[in-house]
Amino acid sequence: MDILSDVLAVVRAGRPRSALVGWDAPWAQRFPPVPGAVGFRVVLRGECVLIPSDGVPVRLGTGDVVLLPHGGTHVLADHADTPPATEVCDPDLAEPPPVHGDTMTLCGAYELAPAGGHPLLRDLPEVVHLSGGPELRSTVDLLAAELLRPGLGTDGVVPALLDLVLLYALRTWFAERRPGWGAALRDPVVSRALEAIHTEPARPWTVASLAERGGLSRAPFARRFTELTGRSPGRYLTWWRMTTAARLLRESDVPLAVVAEKVGYRSEFAFATAFKRQYELAPGRYRRFAAGARDVRS
Incomplete structure (x- = not known):
């Protein structure tokens, strides 16, 4: 990825x-x-x-x-x-x-x-x-x-x-050896964890399993990931899942339950709660809003 x-x-x-x-x-x-x-x-x-x-x-x-x-x-x-x-x-x-x-x-x-x-x-x-x-x-x-x-x-x-x-x-x-995210993308430990999250956002990742993927123990991995990306592994995972879900809502007509499953949520209610926390809109309203924006642009 x-x-x-x-x-x-x-x-x-x-x-x-x-x-x-x-x-x-x-x-x-x-x-x-x-x-x-x-x-x-x-x-x-x-x-x-x-x-x-x-x-x-x-x-x-x-x-x-x-x-x-x-x-x-x-x-x-x-x-x-x-x-x-x-x-x-x-x-x-x-x-x-x-x-x-x-x-x-x-x-x-x-x-x-x-x-x-x-x-x-x-x-x-x-x-x-x-x-x-x-x-x-x-x-x-x-x-x-x-x-x-x-x-x-x-x-x-x-x-x-x-x-x-x-x-x-x-x-x-x-x-060009930039700090922050430039360093995160070059870091072998953090980049492997990011690759895991991006490749399989629905997988039930934990800090421990991401640390294992990066080849480092849990505590130093969490510190390193947070320092380079600006977010803890758990917060980044949730953020990426909701961002991926938003794209699915904008670009497809798959049911909300399927969107929830694709980003790691068995409960549609739990997914909707997490989505609204990030986007301040329920998934269904977000989809309607995105469709209206597309109509305006076209």
Whole structure:
């Protein structure tokens, strides 16, 4: 089980929204906050500067990728001193934006499922700037080519490439010896326990059985797991079960009793109680709410 892919598949909802925009200097554009989303900026041509609401401006060049894991407000500009335009950039435009200009950027957002923010994402800083390795750069090049010269299948290719951009960006970030979740994914003991939870969420795991899977005794395992992930093994197991259940409720019509069984609950009542504790909605109401949100997006 690939933990990173598994996390993103569960916590991301819908298709990524994106817009290809061209700029001629002088220019500056303010982007509003997007709660419940991971924003992204990809520089496909030219140079610019990203100015976060609270932080140091980040100079960007062709091929650079910026993730905004918490959907924070920021300004994108040709120069830090250029005053931003008054209008707000909308990444969900009905008509394709112009793509001419000295600088061309891809702007957009990945929508997160309700209450679906994984601690892996919450561990990230406000701005993640990556020049990227060869895989990320190659994906950005393919994305630029597909957007500039669309053809048969573009509507399927672009979301897939955007998913690759997100995955390669996060892989690059966590591979750079980052603390917190980066360390958890590299730690052989904790990563084996996480793999067990993600592979078999319905199994009646205990701290002792997870510690055995990781090859460590119970007490030091629990301390190590909590220190690296920010949650005790039991709390993480419950959280992942409810997160998995939420995905099943959003994406399938299986009965609630089946959903409960798939995430380790023999009692539908006990499952509903645990689910409501995390999402503040009963499972049935959550399913109806998610279906209504899908109808609005479509």
